[in-house]
Amino acid sequence: MNLGNLSDLYRQLILDHAQHPHHHGDLAAADQTVTLNNPTCGDVIKLQVELKDDRVADIAFSGDGCSISQASASMMTDLVKGQSLTDVQHEIATFLEMLMGNSGEDEDVDALGDAAVLATVIKFPARIKCATLAWKALEQAIGEAKNNE
Template sequence: MNLGHLSDLYRQLILDHAQHPHHRGQLATANQTVNLNNPTCGDVIELSVELKNDRVADIAFNGDGCSISQASASMMTDLVKGQPIAQVRAEIATFLEMLMNDPEVEGADELGDAAILATVVKFPARIKCATLAWKALEQALGEAQQHE
């Protein structure tokens, strides 16, 4: 498969998640809610998380933004829903490392669809778009830990 075709597949997957985001909405059962924005491009996210029994029992997001920010939030929610918090923290760390330092970071292949966002490193201005939802989840988990 040539690289141009692979790039087209990545673009299509990002657009599909952006146009038909998974887990969009609010959770009535949320015990953590975080609002973040990316002032450089106007992306806004409200992340609702239900943490129960040391797991991300449920997760949803609302907000507006570019295709990359919306796709990243959709991919992230698919990945972390139902997972143990310790595993989610590791996935957040891997994702942020992948986009901010090393696109070939160990463990990136375990990020599901979100691994394709490594291509965003070619566009430094878009890194904040891709990491917004992940940073919101990181903040939600941190706030929950402070209240334990």
């Protein structure tokens, strides 16, 4: 069995997040709810955010997906909770660029926290959309919130 690449994709950190996702569930006081699906595979994510003073006061996700999509959502929610929307938007851009193979500035990637390990997913092109689903949902939630202002 060719485990070399596989251990790269399924690092312990990713498996831990997938098996015990953080911020998994529903928010009682959500300002924005975005449901996105991945039409190629049927994975679904429901992402809820509570916004206060241009910050992500609280965030939660639920839905159904593979370990990569669940881990990515868990890592993202850890990262953005409490942050300003400006910082979050910058991080989303960094993450999406990273998964298009554009590594960006080291300090930007480091700022992604646990989610930086998901850079390994680019070796598995079929799984990139799994990793980006939650981030696209958050991008949309913030966009909708700003439009409603």
